[in-house]
Amino acid sequence: MDKIIIFDTTLRDGEQAPGASLTQREKLEIAEALTYLGVDVIEAGFPVSSKGDFQAVRTVAKSIKGPIVCSLARAIKKDIDIAYQAVRYSKRPRIHVFLATSKIHMRYKLKKAEEEILRLAVQAVKYARKYCPDIQFSPEDASRSERQFLFRVIEAVIEAGATTVNIPDTVGYADPAEFGNLIKAIKENVSNINRTVIAIHCHNDLGLAVANSLEAIKNGARQVECTINGIGERAGNASLEEIVMALDTRRDIFTDLKTDIKKGQIYKTSRLVSKLTGFVIAPNKAIVGSNAFRHESGIHQDGILKKRTTYEIIRPSDVGFTQPSLVLGKHSGRHAFVTRLTQLGFHLKPKELEKAFVAFKELADKKKEIFEDDLVAIAEDQMHKQTRPLWQLVGFEVHSGTEVNPRAEVVLKHRGKKIKSVSSGDGPVDACFKAVDKITGISVRLVDYRLEAIGRGKDAQGAVSLNLVHRGLSFSGRSSSTDIIEASILAYINALNKIE
Ligand code: KIV
Ligand code: ZN
Numbered sequence: 215m216d217k218i219i220i221f222d223t224t225l226r227d228g229e230q231a232p233g234a235s236l237t238q239r240e241k242l243e244i245a246e247a248l249t250y251l252g253v254d255v256i257e258a259g260f261p262v263s264s265k266g267d268f269q270a271v272r273t274v275a276k277s278i279k280g281p282i283v284c285s286l287a288r289a290i291k292k293d294i295d296i297a298y299q300a301v302r303y304s305k306r307p308r309i310h311v312f313l314a315t316s317k318i319h320m321r322y323k324l325k326k327a328e329e330e331i332l333r334l335a336v337q338a339v340k341y342a343r344k345y346c347p348d349i350q351f352s353p354e355d356a357s358r359s360e361r362q363f364l365f366r367v368i369e370a371v372i373e374a375g376a377t378t379v380n381i382p383d384t385v386g387y388a389d390p391a392e393f394g395n396l397i398k399a400i401k402e403n404v405s406n407i408n409r410t411v412i413a414i415h416c417h418n419d420l421g422l423a424v425a426n427s428l429e430a431i432k433n434g435a436r437q438v439e440c441t442i443n444g445i446g447e448r449a450g451n452a453s454l455e456e457i458v459m460a461l462d463t464r465r466d467i468f469t470d471l472k473t474d475i476k477k478g479q480i481y482k483t484s485r486l487v488s489k490l491t492g493f494v495i496a497p498n499k500a501i502v503g504s505n506a507f508r509h510e511s512g513i514h515q516d517g518i519l520k521k522r523t524t525y526e527i528i529r530p531s532d533v534g535f536t537q538p539s540l541v542l543g544k545h546s547g548r549h550a551f552v553t554r555l556t557q558l559g560f561h562l563k564p565k566e567l568e569k570a571f572v573a574f575k576e577l578a579d580k581k582k583e584i585f586e587d588d589l590v591a592i593a594e595d596q597m598h599k600q601t602r603p604l605w606q607l608v609g610f611e612v613h614s615g616t617e618v619n620p621r622a623e624v625v626l627k628h629r630g631k632k633i634k635s636v637s638s639g640d641g642p643v644d645a646c647f648k649a650v651d652k653i654t655g656i657s658v659r660l661v662d663y664r665l666e667a668i669g670r671g672k673d674a675q676g677a678v679s680l681n682l683v684h685r686g687l688s689f690s691g692r693s694s695s696t697d698i699i700e701a702s703i704l705a706y707i708n709a710l711n712k713i714e
Contacts, residue, residue, distance in 0.1 A: 215470050215471070215472050216436065216470055216471050216472075217436070217471075217472055217473070217474070218431060218436060218437070218438055218461065218471055218472065218473050219254045219255065219411065219413070219436060219437035219438070220252075220253045220254050220255070220437075220438060220440070220454065220458070220473050220474070220475060221253070221254065221255040221257065221284070221413060221437050221438065221439045221440070222248050222253040222255065222256055222257065222439075222440060222441065222442070222454060223257040223415075223439050223440070223441055223446070223451065224244060224248070224441040224442045224445065224454075224487060225241050225244060225245065225256065225257060225258050225259055225270070225274070226257040226258065226259050226260055226286055227257070227415075227439075227441060227446040227447055227451050228441035228442065228445040228446050228450075228451065228487070228491075229241075229259070229491075230446060230447045231445045231446055231447060231448075231450065231491070231493070232688070233491075233492065233493075233661065233662055233681045233688050233690070234445060234491040234492070234493060234688075234690070235687065235688045235689060235690065236270075236490055236491065236690075237712055238266065238269055238270045238273055240490045240598075241258070241259070241270045241273070241274060242270075242273055242274060242277060243486070243490065243597075243598075244442075244486065244487060244490060245258065245274045245277070245278050246277075246278070247479075247482070247483045247486050247487075248281070248442075248483065249278055249279070249280050249281055250476070250479055250483075251475060251476055251479045251480070251483050252473075252474045252475045252476045252479070253281055253454075253475070254281055254282065254437075254474065255281055255282040255283075255284050255308065255437075256274065256278065256281045256282070256283050256284065257284040257285075257286060257310065257439075258270065258271040258274040258275065258283050258284065258285060258300075258301070259271040259274075259285065259286065259300070260285075260286040260287075261285055261286075261287075261296045261297050261299070261300035261301075262287065262288070262292065262293045262296045262297065268296065268299075268300050271283070271285050271297075271300035271301055272299075272300045272301075272303065274304075275300065275301045275302070275303050275304035275307065276303045276304070278304070279305065281306070282304070282306040282307070282308045282348065283301055283304035283306065283307060283308070284301070284307075284308040284309075284310050284350065285297040285298070285300050285301035285307070285308070285309055285310065286310045286312070287309060287310065287311050287312075287338075287342070288311070288312065288313065289311050289312070289313040289334050289335055289337070289338035290338070291338075291341055294309060294311065294338060294341055294342050294345070297309050297310075297342075298342070298345040298346065301346075302345075302346075306348070307346050307348065308346070308348040308349070308350055308378075309342040309345060309346055309348070309349055309350070310349075310350040310351075310352065310380075311335075311338045311339060311342055311349065311350070311351050311352070312351070312352035312353075312354045312382075313331060313334060313335050313338065313351075313352075313353065313354060314331075314353070314354035314355050314384075315331060315335075315353035315354065315355065315356060315359040315363060315364055315367050316354075316355035316356075316358040316359040316360075317358075317359075317360060318355070318358065319354060319355050328363055331367070332366060332367055332370055335351065335353070335367055335370065335371050335374075336370050336371060336373075336374045338351075339351055339371045339374040339375050339376050340374045340375060342375075343374070343375035347377070348377055348378075349375055349376050349377055349378075350376065350377070350378040350379070350380055350413065351371040351376040351378070351379055351380070352379075352380040352381075352382050352415065353367050353368065353379075353381070353382075354382055354384050355382065355384040355385065356381045356382050356383070356384070356396075357381070357382070357383040357384070357387055357388040357392075357393060357396060358384075358385070358387060361396075361399060361403075364400075365399075365400065365403045365404050368400060368404045368407070369404050369405060369406055369407075372404070372406045372407070372409055372410050373406060376410060377410055377411065378410060378411045378412075378413050378437060379407075379410050379411070379412060379413065380413035380414065380415050380437070380439065381396065381397065381400065381412065381413065381414050381415070381430070381435070382414075382415040382416075382417075382439075383414075383415070383416045383417055383423075383426055384415075384417060385417060385419060386416065386417035386418050386419025386420055386422065386423060386448075386449060387419065387420070388416070388422065388426050389422065389426075390422060390425045390426050390428075390429040391429065393414075393416070393426040393429055393430055394426075394429035394430055394432055394433040395433070396430075397412060397414070397429075397430045397433040397434055397435050398433040398434065400412065401433070401434050411436050411437050412430075412434060412435045412436060412437070413435060413436075413437035413438070413439060414426070414427055414430040414431075414435045414437070414438055414439065415439035415451070415452075416430075416439075416451065416452045417446065417447065417448065417449065417450070417451055417452075418444060418446075418448075418449040418450045418451065418452065419448060419449045421449070423444070423450070423451060423452035423453070424444075424452050424453060424456045424457055424460065426452070427440070427452045427457055428457065428460055428461075428468075431461070431468065431471070432467075432468075438452070438457055439451070439452070440452045440453060440454040440457055441453065441454060442454050442455070442483055442484055442487040443455070443484050443487055443488060443493065443495055443499070443502065444456070444499075445487070445491060445493055453500075453501075454475075455480045455484060455500075455501040455502055455533065456500050456501055458473055458475045458477065458480070459477070459480075459500075459501050459528060459533065461473060462477065463527055463528055477532050477533055477534070478531075478532065478533065478534045479534055479559075480501065480502065480533040480534055481502055481533050481534035481535045482534050482559055484501075484502040485502075485590070485594075486594070489594055489598070489679075489692055490598070490690070490692075491690060492662070492664075492679040492680065492681055492690030492691070492692055493679075494664050494666060494679060501528070501533055502533070502535075506530075506535070507526070507528075507530040507535055509525060509526075534559070536558070536586055542554060542574070542578070542584045542589070543578060543582075543583070543584060544575075544578040544579065546578075546584075548571055551570075551571055551574055551589075552567065552571075554586075554589060555567075555570070555589060555593055558586060558589060558590060558593070560590075560593040560597075562593060562596060562597065566596040566597060567596075569596050570592050570593055570595075570596040573592045573595065573596070574589070574592055577592065577675070577696065580673070580696045581671075581673045581674075581675070581696055582671075582673060583669075583671060583673075585668075585669035585670065586669075587668045587669040588668055588669055588675060591668050591675060591677065591694045595693070595694065603707070603711045604628060604629070604711055604714040605626050605627070605628055605650075605653075605654060605707050605710055605711055605714070606626060606627040606628075606707070607624075607625075607626060607627075607700075607703055607704060607707055608625040608626060608627050608632055609624075609625045610622060610623065610624045610625065610646060610649075610699070610700070610703060611623045612642040612645065612646065612699055613642075614641065614642040614645075619638050620638060620639050620640065620641050620642045620644070620645045621636065621637070621638045621639075621645055622636070622637055622638075622639065622642060622645035622646040622648075622649050623635070623636045623649065624636075624637075624646055624649040624650055624653065624703065626650065626653050626654070626707070628653075628654075633653045634653075635649040635650075635652040635653045636649060637649040637651075637652055642699055643663075643699060643702045646699060646702065646703050646706075647660065647702075647703075647706055650703065650706055650707065650710070654710055656684065656710055656713060656714075657684065658682040658683065658684045658689075658709075658710070658713070659682065659683045659684075660680060660681075660682055660706075661681050661682070661683050661688070662679075662680055662681035663678070663680045663681075663702075664678065664679050664680065665677070665678050665698060665701075665702075666679075668694055673696060674696075675694045675695060675696050675701075676694065676695065676696070676697075676698035676701045677692065677693070677694040677701065678692065678693055678694070678698065678701040678702045678704075678705040679691070679692040679705065680692075680702075680705050680706065680709060681709070682706070682709045682710070682713075684713050689709040689710075689712045689713055690709060690712075691705040691706055691707070691708035691709025691710070691712070692705050692708060693705040693708055
């Protein structure tokens with residue numbers, strides 16, 4: 215069996231998705247979930263890009279045991295120094311150096327000729343090798359690079375000490391047959407290629423990232439770079455869950471290949487990333503979308519009942535997907551609550567459990583039926599509660615209707631002091647946000663606001679995820695409640711507390 219190395223770049227390329235900024239604590243939480251999922255390499259960030267990114271990579275490198283922790287750098291000494299400083303405390307550090315090799319990038323972006331690029335690539339890999347033995351090199355925009363030059367660069371960086379060579383389809387331009395052929399050509403034309411692992415990194419601009427990755431694997435790539443839910447720069451990266459499940463489901467094609475991913479953790483990890491980045495998953499998203507395993511048409515339902523595999527190629531429970539079932543009610547006790555949470559894969563600390571149980575009872579008073587999704591939302595809310603939030607919601611009141619100008623009164627608590635403000639707005643939510651702005655005095659722009667129902671029924675909870683921009687930086691916030699105005703204010707405050 216050949217192993218396919220799963221290189222997860224959710225925390226680096228994934229976080230480059232506009233609006234997906236994560237705090238250090240959130241990054242660590244995702245890194246822990248990725249470790250539990252069984253990924254082999256975690257690309258934790260691009261440390262030279264900001265102090266926050268440096269700290270996040272350092273925190274992940276220090277805390278995560280198991281996977282290789284990788285740190286990205288341009289082919290510049292300063293970048294490599296900083297990348298190594300960030301990752302040096304990992305038990306298994308990797309430095310990932312990249313430099314563009316396509317004519318368009320060399321001419322217009324780097325303004326350098328081929329020979330200079332070749333020299334810089336070799337120099338950077340040799341320099342990085344002084345720090346650590348695990349070095350990955352990426353010829354950026356490889357799929358649009360002139361082939362003979364690409365082969366020369368790859369050969370030279372392997373000679374200089376690169377242990378993994380990653381072939382990026384940086385702008386998602388490749389077609390599957392063409393990309394597979396490129397990997398084959400690299401294997402046939404680079405004399406020392408057997409001394410390194412061939413990796414691939416595909417973007418999804420034409421919706422082909424997963425197809426291109428799979429074709430590359432068929433042609434000899436043994437490391438695949440991907441992100442949870444396919445998030446990433448522009449249209450995103452190849453999605454981890456789709457690649458892993460394609461390899462698993464089509465074992466007849468991908469014979470003798472395996473990954474170490476624990477499939478049963480996929481759904482939970484996907485939800486965590488969606489929650490922390492504020493990127494809602496489309497219902498029809500393969501593997502992790504809420505409709506991915508729902509059968510609506512009568513013919514399909516009939517077929518499923520007669521033989522599941524007539525219309526189902528993956529068992530939902532294989533990826534940790536559970537149907538929304540009625541689980542607990544108002545009269546359920548602590549023991550049943552804890553047992554159900556444990557079955558759902560949550561291991562809360564005693565204090566979090568206590569608060570989660572109180573939240574469950576409060577919800578059970580408002581809502582007739584409590585579904586698994588509600589329990590997941592409660593558990594996640596407790597796990598992600600800011601420990602000492604600067605701003606807290608005390609209460610609010612809104613006036614809104616067809617004939618009235620929406621108006622809101624909001625009371626917040628700040629360092630033990632209650633502050634009240636009143637504002638009008640375009641709607642009740644807008645009025646609340648304006649009242650909060652008056653209290654905090656923090657200047658923010660709301661760039662994204664989404665509301666989705668958790669579970670079913672008229673009394674379903676509303677989950678709000680939003681993004682605020684403050685001084686050019688993006689902050690996400692999320693919360694849920696049976697009252698969508700309350701969920702909105704709480705999500706807004708959640709984001710504001712991250713700014714603070
Ligand atoms: O898309 C790309 O080319 C990258 C490189 C840094 C690998 O993200
Ligand atoms: Zn990329």
